[in-house]
Amino acid sequence: MxxxxxxxxxxxxxxxxxxxxxxxxxxxxxxxxxxxxxxxxxxxxxxxxxxxxxxxxxxxxxxxxxxxxxxxxxxxxxxxxxxxxxxxxxxxxxxxxxxxxxYCGEPLSLSNCPRNWREQATKLGDALNDLGIYHGDINVRNICIRDGQLYLIDFGLISAIKPAQSFAESIQTILDDLALPKHRQKNTEILQRRLRRPRKGR
Ligand SMILES: Nc1ncnc2c1ncn2[C@@H]1O[C@H](COP(=O)(O)OP(=O)(O)OP(=O)(O)O)[C@@H](O)[C@H]1O
Ligand SMILES: [Mg+2]
Missing domain, CATH: 3.30.200.20 (Phosphorylase Kinase; domain 1)
Incomplete structure (x- = not known):
């Protein structure tokens, strides 16, 4: 450390x-x-x-x-x-x-998603549930992949309410979305806008 x-x-x-x-x-x-x-x-x-x-x-x-x-x-x-x-x-x-x-790597995509993502997501989701922590903003921008390891980032919007979907189910939804043709995706357009170089003064 x-x-x-x-x-x-x-x-x-x-x-x-x-x-x-x-x-x-x-x-x-x-x-x-x-x-x-x-x-x-x-x-x-x-x-x-x-x-x-x-x-x-x-x-x-x-x-x-x-x-x-x-x-x-x-x-x-x-x-x-x-x-x-x-x-x-x-x-x-x-x-x-x-x-x-x-540093946790690149945002989740179909090309960098590790084969054992479900296993990793279940383990991570269970660990957070045990601590009573519900992320509150699970989306493609807040999941990163580095060297085959899946990371969850951005913990500023923690929710007190247990979500209907498990963490692994949320990732499945994101992957399904990424598999759609570009114009039908809900998340990637936002992702690309946010990954642009920041404007001066922000
Ligand atoms: N530890 C990290 N490793 C790799 N990339 C990161 C890391 N932290 C943030 N990023 C990148 O920066 C972006 C913005 O970070 P973050 O989501 O923490 O900010 P935010 O302002 O809270 O975002 P949001 O718009 O989701 O509220 C992320 O989508 C991710 O691409
Ligand atoms: Mg974020």
């Missing part, structure tokens, strides 16, 4: 000229991995930085997203198929809310 955090710090070159307003973080070798409703995500080495949009701090529902996600990621630490949270902060310049977590 400590080694990983040290590596993360090495990826950031901080130029502090003795004035907080001049503090800048340079991101070298970073790659955008996605832009969502509440945050944009950037990959640094093997980590993802999820940076929440400051504008949402004032919104009563979206403002709780960061706190919920931090809380849940601590609770599910060690569960296979959930990214490890490496660090989190509200203290960065401009009060930005940031979570650093393991």
């Amino acid at each position: 400590l080694g990983k955090v040290l590596l993360l710090e090495k990826a950031q070159v901080i130029n502090d000229r003795g004035n907080n307003r001049d503090l800048r973080v340079y991101r070298r070798k970073s790659v955008w991995v996605g832009r969502g409703m509440v945050a944009r995500c950037e990959r640094l080495l093997n980590f993802v930085e999820k940076r929440y949009y400051a504008a949402h701090n004032q919104d009563s529902i979206l403002a709780t997203h960061y706190d919920t996600e931090v809380h849940i990621l601590k609770e599910v630490e060690g569960v296979q198929g959930i990214p490890n949270m490496l660090a989190h902060s509200k203290m960065l310049p401009l009060g930005a809310q940031v979570i650093y977590m393991d």
Whole structure:
């Protein structure tokens, strides 16, 4: 854990000229991995930085997203198929809310879906059920695949109500949707829009 955090710090070159307003973080070798409703995500080495949009701090529902996600990621630490949270902060310049977590690969698609996805999803779904955690936003953008491992991400919209579908059934629905011709898919159009390079200032 400590080694990983040290590596993360090495990826950031901080130029502090003795004035907080001049503090800048340079991101070298970073790659955008996605832009969502509440945050944009950037990959640094093997980590993802999820940076929440400051504008949402004032919104009563979206403002709780960061706190919920931090809380849940601590609770599910060690569960296979959930990214490890490496660090989190509200203290960065401009009060930005940031979570650093393991990189979980590319969004689920028909080509990267592992053969044993059902087995992995059942195990992960059972582990979350045992903890009383219901994700609340299971969709193709929140499922990633890395080296044949299925990951569930984005824990800011946890629900107290047990969903009608199990996690494995939800994934089956997503895969069925992905198998439809492009113009009939409900999820991929949204996915492509969100994966575009983020606009400046967001
Ligand atoms: N740990 C990760 N590893 C790989 N990709 C990630 C990771 N975290 C986020 N992403 C990518 O960034 C996108 C946005 O992240 P996330 O879903 O956490 O943000 P959000 O703003 O909460 O999204 P939403 O629009 O679903 O509310 C994801 O769809 C995914 O493609
Ligand atoms: Mg998401």
